Amino acid sequence: MTNKKKKLNPKAQHYQAIQKKNETKRPIFTNCLKAFFVGGFVCFIGQLISTFYIYFFDFTEQTAGNPTVATLIIITMFLTGFGVYDHIGQFAGAGTAVPVTGFANAVISSAIEHRTEGYILGVGTNMLKLAGPVIVYGVFSAFIIALIKTIFSQFLGS
Amino acid sequence: MKRYKQSLTIITLLSLTIILGCTKQDPTYEPTEQQATDYTPLTNKGQAHQSEADEAKQLLSRYDEVSEVHAINNDKTLIVAIKIEQGDRFSLDHLEKEFQEKLQHSFPHLKTAVSTDQKMLFELKELENKLANDTLSNKTLNKHMKKIKKLMKEET
């Protein structure tokens, strides 16, 4: 895609200046604080769940990650289904979007939304509409890093 | 100008992260004469065959980096679980390996296994309590130790 930075004519530039002056600025600092605390709280809940699995079941620190993530996803599923998650998301922003809860919400909300188009072409196709890039670029970057690591270790003979 | 400033900030942050992450060299750890961490000695409870475990605990508790240590042994195996100080957790793997080597060296006739995992700490602590209260038979002890060894091998 060509990066065309269209040159704006003076009228447009003038209007954009007026528009910018009137534009409600996003409260970035407050948003960051909210995201930090809510995100931290989500991680805290995750740690509680993890410790729960370690103490009451035969999971080690290494293996407790899987059931923890699964539990968080189930919690997100209920919150999304009951229509509560989007309000939390509006408040927290990145705080709920960055942890696995954000990914789960993206998949679950898309799945709920497209039920009207059927289960295969509707839910099946559109479920990963928002989460697709996460999967594509996550796998791709993991591949690249693994490649780099392999090449480096060959050269440095570690 | 804005783009230039942005890239400069990113580069500075990245370099800082790399520099800070690479400063700590892996030192060799030495036991100190200072206050040793407490541990539960089991030998005087009449369980003679826990002497290796007690020795291991005594050895490891002298290290500053170790804040808690639990150990159990039978005829063939010695399992040790340690808790590392928060600040030293950056070199967790290295510490684990070093202690493993030291213990194997001290007890060549046993198969030693060292773990920093929360689960092992918890399990071994329970076993120690049971041993202290004399509520554990040899057979059950061996069974538990087998289970713990299996858990230690598990990966995600």
Next chain:
Amino acid sequence: MLVGHSTWKFNQQPAIISTGVVGGPFEANGKIANDFDLLHEDLWLEQDSFEQAQQKMLEEAAEIAMDKAQISKGQIEFFIGGDLINQITPTTFAAKTIGVPYLGLFSACATSVESLALAASIIDNNGANHILTGTASHNAAAERQFRYPTEYGGQKPPTAQWTVTGSGCALVGKSETGPIITSATIGKVIDMGLTDPFNMGGAMAPAAVDTIIRHLHDLKVDVSHYDLIITGDLGKIGHEASFDLLVEQNIGIKKEQYLDCGLLIYNDEQPVHSGGSGTACSAVVTYGHILNRMKNGELKRVLFVATGSLHSPMSVQQKETIPCIAHAVSIEYKAGDVT
């Protein structure tokens, strides 16, 4: 009759004979809930999809308008309408139910005025006796198409707007009294290079200003000719930005005579960020609240300027700018006996 460059002046007195205004649960908690003919408690309206719910609201509004005027389907020559959904299918299905020859339109949130202007023009030229105009929008259907799934926890910026769930229909025919459509100005596509789909108000403001200026110029009237100039859905940012632009034009516009439908419809406590939007926004506020104020004698001459941002989700992804348009009709109230 064409006056100036792009304005029609109507001599045969095409008027808004009756209206039907329907709203959803959010609108029921808004500032002008009493000006609605019908309010719904939930977004689904017992239908299988949001799009079907939107269609149902349009059908309801049309029926209410026809009932009020005591005009049946057989007496209506044309139905002119449109909406935001792809290929305007909800309006098409409603047209099927209404069963009247159909002219489908798309100009996003300016559809209400575009349909009024065309209807008035056809009637003025004796092309029809009664024309039903209308539009509907649904918050969830619009969000699904233009932005994210309804339950997605993405954070909307303070410049975002809330699509109105509702429908507004106006039945147009010749009349001696009531709200007479005296003229209409057709808008041009105006694009000031803005690209943020979460700030449509800011993008649409110049279009509104352009149309208002051309309208006043074509008719050779002063801004004081109108008691009220009401824009469709500029929202907080668009309203302020357009007012600044109008002040720059030195036409003597006053703050009290310049309002926006998107700002009138919701309460301050409702989380609508910058205000209401959607094809129904301009329709429900004007056909309900504003016309009621005209009937009360509060307002005599109103310039109704609906604004639309003509982007699509794909055009935004392709890094295109947001082209906008604004159509205007002037409505003058002649006192008499009107339902």
